[in-house]
Amino acid sequence: MKIKCIAVDDEPLALELVAKFIEQTSFLVLEAKFDNAIQALGYLNQNDIDLVFLDIQMPDLSGMELARILDGKNSEKKPRIIFTTAYNQFAIEGYKVDALDYLLKPFSYEEFLKAATKAYQYYDNSSNLSKDKKENQKAQDYIFLKVEYQLVKVLLKEITHIEAYKDYVKVHLEGKPNPLLSLTSMKNMEEILPSENFMRIHRSFIINLDHIDSVSRNIVHIGNHQISVSDNYKDAFLEFINKWLN
Numbered sequence: 567m568k569i570k571c572i573a574v575d576d577e578p579l580a581l582e583l584v585a586k587f588i589e590q591t592s593f594l595v596l597e598a599k600f601d602n603a604i605q606a607l608g609y610l611n612q613n614d615i616d617l618v619f620l621d622i623q624m625p626d627l628s629g630m631e632l633a634r635i636l637d638g639k640n641s642e643k644k645p646r647i648i649f650t651t652a653y654n655q656f657a658i659e660g661y662k663v664d665a666l667d668y669l670l671k672p673f674s675y676e677e678f679l680k681a682a683t684k685a686y687q688y689y690d691n692s693s694n695l696s697k698d699k700k701e702n703q704k705a706q707d708y709i710f711l712k713v714e715y716q717l718v719k720v721l722l723k724e725i726t727h728i729e730a731y732k733d734y735v736k737v738h739l740e741g742k743p744n745p746l747l748s749l750t751s752m753k754n755m756e757e758i759l760p761s762e763n764f765m766r767i768h769r770s771f772i773i774n775l776d777h778i779d780s781v782s783r784n785i786v787h788i789g790n791h792q793i794s795v796s797d798n799y800k801d802a803f804l805e806f807i808n809k810w811l812n
Contacts, residue, residue, distance in 0.1 A: 567593060567686070567689070567690060568593060568594070568595050569593055569594050569595065569616045569617050569682075569685060569686060569689060570595050570597050570614070570615050570616045570617070571588050571594050571595060571596055571597060571615065571616065571617045571618070571619060572596070572597055572598045572599060572600065572606060572609065572610070572615050572617075572618055572619070573585050573588060573596065573599040573600070573618075573619045574599070574600045574601075574602075574603055574606040574618060574619065574620045574621060574624075574629065574632070575601065575619075575620075575621035575624075575650065576601050576602055576621060576623075576624045576625065577621070578601065580621065580650070580671065581599055581600075581601060584599075584619050584650060584678075585599050587675055587678045587679075587682075588619070588682075590675070591678075591679060591682055593682075593686050594617075594682060597613065597615060598613075602624060602625070602626060602627070603620075603624050603626070603627040603628065603629060603631070603632040604626055604627050606618070606620075606632065607627065607632055607635065610636065610645065615645045616645055616646065616689065617645055617646050617647070617648065617666075617685055618636070618645050618646070618647045618648070619648050619650050619669075620632065620633065620647050620648070620649055620650065621649075621650055621651055622649055622651040622653060623651065623652070623653060629649065629651070633647050633649075633665065637664060646664070646665075646666045646685060646688070646689070647664075647665045647666065648665065648666050648667045648668070648669060648681050648682075648685060649665050649667070649668045649669065650669045650671060650673070651668070651669070651670065651671060652670070652671040664750060664751070664754055666681070666684060666685050666688060667681040667684055667685070669681055687717070688710070688717060707721060707722050707723065708720060708721050708722060709722065709758055709759070711737065711746060711748040711750070712748055712749060712750065713746050713747065713748050718746065720737065720739070720746065722759070722760070722763060722774075723740075723774075723776070724739045724740045724741075724742075725737060725738070725739060725740075725759075725764075725774050725777075726738045726739065726740050726773075726774055726777040726788050726789060726791075727771060727772060727773045727774060727777070727788055727791065727793065728752070728755050728759075728764075728771065728772040728773075729745070729770060729771055730752050730769070730770040730771070731747070733749060734747050734748060734749050734750070735747075735748050735750055735751070735752060735755055738791070740777065752766070752769075752770070752772065755772055756772060759772065763775055763776060765799075765802065765803065765806060766799055767786060767793065767794075767795045767796065767799045767803050768793065768794055768795065768796045768799060769796060769798070771793050773786060773788060773793060774788075775806065777789075781807060784800065
C-alpha cells in the first residue's frame with residue numbers, strides 16, 4: 567500500500583527536509599510540495615491526496631486554518647494530517663481537526679518514521695485509502711477509535727449510542743459500564759458509521775438502530791438511557807419508524 571502525500575511549509579529548509587524524509591520512506595509517495603497553504607488548498611481541491619505533512623505557522627492562511635477547511639470536506643476526499651511545527655501549544659487544536667500526529671521541530675527521521683508508520687497502520691486498519699470506502703465500511707463490522715494515545719478496535723454491534731461530550735465523544739458499549747472517550751467530533755462519527763445501522767437523532771446523540779428497545783413520543787429508549795429526538799432530526803427518524811412499522 568502506498569500513501570500519497572504532500573508537504574506544506576513556508577520555511578525552505580524545513581520543507582526540503584520533510585520532502586526528503588517522505589522520499590526515503592518506502593510506503594510514502596511525495597506528490598507535491600508547497601511553501602504556502604493557499605497553493606496547497608488549490609492542489610488538494612483538484613487531486614486526491616491521502617496525507618498532508620503540514621506546518622502550522624504560515625502567512626495568509628495558517629496550517630490550522632487549512633486543516634479546519636479540510637476537516638469540513640466530504641470524508642471520501644478528506645486527507646489526513648500530520649502537523650510539523652515548532653510550537654507545542656497547538657497540540658489540542660490538532661486533535662480537534664482529527665490530526666493523526668504532531669511532530670515538534672526539530673525532529674529526526676526516526677521520529678518522522680514513527681508518525682508515518684502510525685499513519686500507515688491507521689489507514690490500513692480503517693481502510694481509509696480505499697476509493698470505495700463506504701462500501702468497505704458496510705462490509706466490515708468494526709471501526710478504530712483514538713482513545714487517549716492508542717487506536718482501539720470497536721465492534722459496531724456493541725455500540726449502543728454515541729454522545730457528544732465537550733471536544734470528545736462518549737461511545738457507549740453494550741454490557742460495559744463506562745463508555746470509551748475519544749477525541750473526535752460527532753460529525754466524524756456520523757461519517758464513519760454505516761447509515762443503515764446508525765442514525766443521528768440529536769445534535770448530541772447518534773444511536774444504533776439495532777439497540778432501540780422502544781420509542782415513546784419523541785423519546786428513544788436504549789437500555790436505561792432515554793434520548794430525545796430533536797426537531798432537526800425528527801423527519802428522518804419518523805421515516806425510519808414508518809418503515810419499521812410497515
